[in-house]
Amino acid sequence: MTSSSSLGGFSIRVGSRMGVGVGSVGCDDGFVTLMEYLGKGGANVSDDLVVLFGHLEYACKRIAALVASPFNSSLSKNVGVAGGGGGGASDRDKPKPLDIVSVRFTAALYSVQIAVAAWDHDLLSGASIKNEIILSSLRNSGKVAVMASEEDDSPVWITDNGPFVVVTDPLDGSRNIDASIPTGTIFGIYNRLVELDRRPVEEKAMLNSLQSGTRLVAAAYVLYSSATILCTSFGAGAHAFTLDRSTGDFILTHPSIKIPSRGQIYSVNDARYFDWPKGLRQYIDTVRQGKGKYPKKYSARYICSLVADFHRTLLYGGVAMNPRDHLRLVYEANPLSFLVEQAGGRGSDGKNRILSIQPVKMHQRLPLFLGSSEDIEELESYGNVQQKVNPGYEV
């Protein structure tokens, strides 16, 4: 927790809120909320981006409540909905049932929403409730031209003059929900490319969403775990805020996160060992025996929930990886690579910097290695670390 002195520049407290944009002046208690941090110039971002973040924050609080609700178990069961899942997804990857209710409720009716979502399958429309929560927040913000979601086949055009493009994975790791394992939401934010304004809607929606990661204006993830944590960057460091459930505010708890240049943890689905290329096997065998450049025996940690594995890696160092073509460049790899770079680490596909890879299709998948700069460098030095054999794993 940051001391009050390092937070001294912030003296206006914005009251807790169910909606957004409803600020009230409170006392100087030494805590900085996300909205204060943004609004008081802590991140030096435009008013438009502050408004957008207010709406994203609200959407994530609603998802946090949904994930923690007694009705969340149906989130984890597969159903055969059309679309979504990112073009050719396996059953494992398809949206889950709480995903498939598209009724909108006001904040006051939110508890009703959860209950209805849990059982009213007559209301199914093929849309995801998490998607809908985010989409309705983005619409209400008035700041977003297009949203591209991992759960949709194509980007959704929202409003012509919205200054931003939002790419999102609304709830990564949702198949873990039955076991109360952490899950997370991922966002990337780009400026709308005004030079595309006159193109047909579908075309400009797609091209705006396929921007290179180097053009990200901001990125964030929200981890739904023992605490709900929102970690974000606007291009000047990575900062994490923890949800204070008593007030509904995200409080700055981890300013200027610096990932250690070395960690002692590798995070990977070890069961795939026999499908790995020689280089990756050698790397893992070496570091777990303490025979790498960093002469410590590494430990394995794998939650199998990307945001949770990434968050731990950001704080403790090491490497979080998925060496097969599974994770998505647009929705997962780019935003998380932006964040890890802002914390002093690296995001790689095993050969190239993730942010420099130009996306060519919305649901493009690739190997992903995120972590401490020296650990990633050592891993890449083994040459062949990308798993090209990618059978349809069942679990």
Ligand SMILES: O=P(O)(O)OC[C@H]1O[C@](O)(COP(=O)(O)O)[C@@H](O)[C@@H]1O
């Ligand atoms: O089966 P693997 O290769 O271990 O993949 C697990 C990874 O897939 C994810 O579940 C994401 O997959 P989806 O995007 O298809 O939901 C991550 O949360 C996790 O890190």
